[in-house]
Amino acid sequence: MSELRYNILTRDWVIIATERAKRPEAFRRPAAEVAVLPGYDKSCPFCPGNEGDLSDETFRLGDKNAWRVRSVYNKFPALSPATEEVRRPNLLYNSMSGFGVHEVIVEHPRHDMNIALMSEGEVEDIIRTYKERYLSIQKDRRIEAIIIFKNQGPSAGASQRHPHSQLVATPIVPPHIRNRMDQATRYFDGAGRCIFCRILEDELKFKERIVLETGHFVAYMPYASYVPFTMIVQPKRHAPSFDEISEDEIKDLAKCLKVTLGKLYKGLGDPDYNYTIRSIPIREKGVEYFHWTLNIVPRLTQPAGFEMGSGIFINTALPEEAARFLRNIK
Amino acid sequence: MSELRYNILTRDWVIIATERAKRPEAFRRPAAEVAVLPGYDKSCPFCPGNEGDLSDETFRLGDKNAWRVRSVYNKFPALSPATEEVRRPNLLYNSMSGFGVHEVIVEHPRHDMNIALMSEGEVEDIIRTYKERYLSIQKDRRIEAIIIFKNQGPSAGASQRHPHSQLVATPIVPPHIRNRMDQATRYFDGAGRCIFCRILEDELKFKERIVLETGHFVAYMPYASYVPFTMIVQPKRHAPSFDEISEDEIKDLAKCLKVTLGKLYKGLGDPDYNYTIRSIPIREKGVEYFHWTLNIVPRLTQPAGFEMGSGIFINTALPEEAARFLRNIK
Numbered sequence: 001m002s003e004l005r006y007n008i009l010t011r012d013w014v015i016i017a018t019e020r021a022k023r024p025e026a027f028r029r030p031a032a033e034v035a036v037l038p039g040y041d042k043s044c045p046f047c048p049g050n051e052g053d054l055s056d057e058t059f060r061l062g063d064k065n066a067w068r069v070r071s072v073y074n075k076f077p078a079l080s081p082a083t084e085e086v087r088r089p090n091l092l093y094n095s096m097s098g099f100g101v102h103e104v105i106v107e108h109p110r111h112d113m114n115i116a117l118m119s120e121g122e123v124e125d126i127i128r129t130y131k132e133r134y135l136s137i138q139k140d141r142r143i144e145a146i147i148i149f150k151n152q153g154p155s156a157g158a159s160q161r162h163p164h165s166q167l168v169a170t171p172i173v174p175p176h177i178r179n180r181m182d183q184a185t186r187y188f189d190g191a192g193r194c195i196f197c198r199i200l201e202d203e204l205k206f207k208e209r210i211v212l213e214t215g216h217f218v219a220y221m222p223y224a225s226y227v228p229f230t231m232i233v234q235p236k237r238h239a240p241s242f243d244e245i246s247e248d249e250i251k252d253l254a255k256c257l258k259v260t261l262g263k264l265y266k267g268l269g270d271p272d273y274n275y276t277i278r279s280i281p282i283r284e285k286g287v288e289y290f291h292w293t294l295n296i297v298p299r300l301t302q303p304a305g306f307e308m309g310s311g312i313f314i315n316t317a318l319p320e321e322a323a324r325f326l327r328n329i330k
Numbered sequence: 331m332s333e334l335r336y337n338i339l340t341r342d343w344v345i346i347a348t349e350r351a352k353r354p355e356a357f358r359r360p361a362a363e364v365a366v367l368p369g370y371d372k373s374c375p376f377c378p379g380n381e382g383d384l385s386d387e388t389f390r391l392g393d394k395n396a397w398r399v400r401s402v403y404n405k406f407p408a409l410s411p412a413t414e415e416v417r418r419p420n421l422l423y424n425s426m427s428g429f430g431v432h433e434v435i436v437e438h439p440r441h442d443m444n445i446a447l448m449s450e451g452e453v454e455d456i457i458r459t460y461k462e463r464y465l466s467i468q469k470d471r472r473i474e475a476i477i478i479f480k481n482q483g484p485s486a487g488a489s490q491r492h493p494h495s496q497l498v499a500t501p502i503v504p505p506h507i508r509n510r511m512d513q514a515t516r517y518f519d520g521a522g523r524c525i526f527c528r529i530l531e532d533e534l535k536f537k538e539r540i541v542l543e544t545g546h547f548v549a550y551m552p553y554a555s556y557v558p559f560t561m562i563v564q565p566k567r568h569a570p571s572f573d574e575i576s577e578d579e580i581k582d583l584a585k586c587l588k589v590t591l592g593k594l595y596k597g598l599g600d601p602d603y604n605y606t607i608r609s610i611p612i613r614e615k616g617v618e619y620f621h622w623t624l625n626i627v628p629r630l631t632q633p634a635g636f637e638m639g640s641g642i643f644i645n646t647a648l649p650e651e652a653a654r655f656l657r658n659i660k
Contacts, residue, residue: 002428012505020406076350078644098332149635157634174640276639304487305479309606310504314408
């Protein structure tokens with residue numbers, strides 16, 4: 001018998017379709033289909049030695065010829081800082097020029113590397129780079145919000161296999177952030193506290209949806225998970241914006257992320273996935289009602305016409321079972 | 331230079347990424363990759379002679395052994411009418427039992443058929459079946475909304491190749507309908523008329539995003555299209571709910587849908603797509619502010635981490651160019 005669950009943060013209902021449900025291990029990619037990549041690919045623009053193929057570097061950890069992590073402008077940017085910000089207000093046909101920033105963070109010199117397989121120090125360097133870029137880009141007062149995200153594997157929309165993340169800074173508040181702010185504000189107005197803090201407190205009590213707890217972070221599956229094995233990695237300390245992360249927390253997040261993605265890698269056979277970091281808009285920092293999170297979304301199923309038409313997702317894995325499965329992967 | 335456009339109906343921004351834009355013909359599927367299907371597949375549960383493999387029939391046009399269109403309960407339903415409606419209200423962990431209806435509409439006896447290739451009469455029969463099921467299922471007062479949709483091809487989430495649509499009746503108002511109702515109400519309160527009627531009037535004046543106009547329907551690309559070649563098929567007459575469609579309009583919609591999908595089929599090499607029909611909730615019929623539509627969403631690109639994190643879609647085709655391309659396909 002299937003169940004509908006309500007996501008208070010988005011006002012979305014999700015169908016947990018137990019009639020169609022699969023065992024957690026049924027989502028595993030067969031070993032023969034796991035991509036085997038070379039350590040170096042001479043046609044890859046992100047591999048060492050090919051740096052000239054890229055647009056200008058914006059930041060680097062390590063030497064020019066022995067870098068560990070580097071960020072560059074995206075060669076085919078969705079939004080560009082060279083574009084003048086021009087708004088054309090109109091009730092029904094509102095538009096603006098494509099001003100913004102779109103950078104690529106090359107996570108590691110090796111073409112075949114994967115966060116699940118890196119050392120904790122290497123993952124720390126990626127997070128330090130995220131923070132540096134976040135702090136630097138937000139100085140432009142025309143930027144309203146910054147989204148950091150990762151597309152891992154072709155079905156997650158990655159056009160390059162070399163390990164990389166991206167950062168897009170937008171001149172508008174993205175709807176997925178605005179909607180959560182609206183809902184979090186309503187909860188705050190009634191309960192007087194951050195809804196994300198409250199949910200984390202509950203989840204740590206319930207235990208059944210927790211995948212991993214480290215010193216400063218918790219990885220858990222949301223109660224109304226809209227796809228199988230989706231996880232939230234949330235800081236325990238109340239903080240509305242990612243760039244407030246401390247050096248201690250960077251070290252702990254590196255550990256939490258590496259182990260959590262390692263559980264996916266080992267348990268489900270290197271699945272494709274996306275992760276995204278959502279924060280409060282740049283000029284609204286310090287609020288009590290919002291909390292930054294890193295959301296991991298494995299690409300194990302294909303949303304179809306029902307999801308598109310209704311906005312209701314059909315999830316074929318019970319979050320509690322999926323969480324138990326990953327907890328037990330060492 | 332890319333452009334951001336605002337969708338007043340959803341409050342979503344879309345990036346029209348002209349830096350990454352492709353020519354319309356670049357979205358065409360190579361001829362060698364177009365699936366060639368047999369007219370009959372003995373392992374297909376939807377093919378004539380295999381009706382016993384399916385759950386109970388709910389409706390049929392034609393004789394038992396010479397049916398034209400039939401509807402059956404989905405064998406693996408997301409929601410089931412046999413489930414008792416039980417609500418478990420809770421602020422943060424709200425849930426209810428999976429009560430609802432999930433039917434499959436088998437569109438044609440032939441395994442290799444496609445709406446683009448059917449006769450107008452055959453498409454009319456599909457739409458008549460949609461209407462009959464809509465009218466019949468809404469009698470259950472526990473049903474709040476009905477979504478009709480089609481998954482065409484594997485990348486659109488179809489697990490069966492035999493031509494079919496689906497219908498899901500939900501005990502809740504789906505978020506994609508509720509959000510559009512909220513926005514349409516706001517416009518109505520200010521302007522005193524249906525925003526969908528107003529947009530259609532504008533589009534018929536602008537002409538540049540129109541793909542096809544028939545007697546009672548218009549197929550056009552939305553100003554803030556979130557994916558390449560997405561189209562809205564909208565009745566000219568103000569009507570909030572699909573089941574208000576008249577016999578004349580059924581005939582005209584059959585023609586409009588067949589020709590529009592035929593343009594996609596010929597112009598883009600039989601692409602995978604979804605379409606969905608959205609109506610006002612069952613118990614709110616007759617309102618002045620809402621309008622039913624059929625939305626066609628071809629599966630030509632893969633949304634990635636940015637779309638997931640932000641809710642902002644990056645569209646690599648200019649709607650005006652894509653519409654001109656399809657207008658010229660005969």
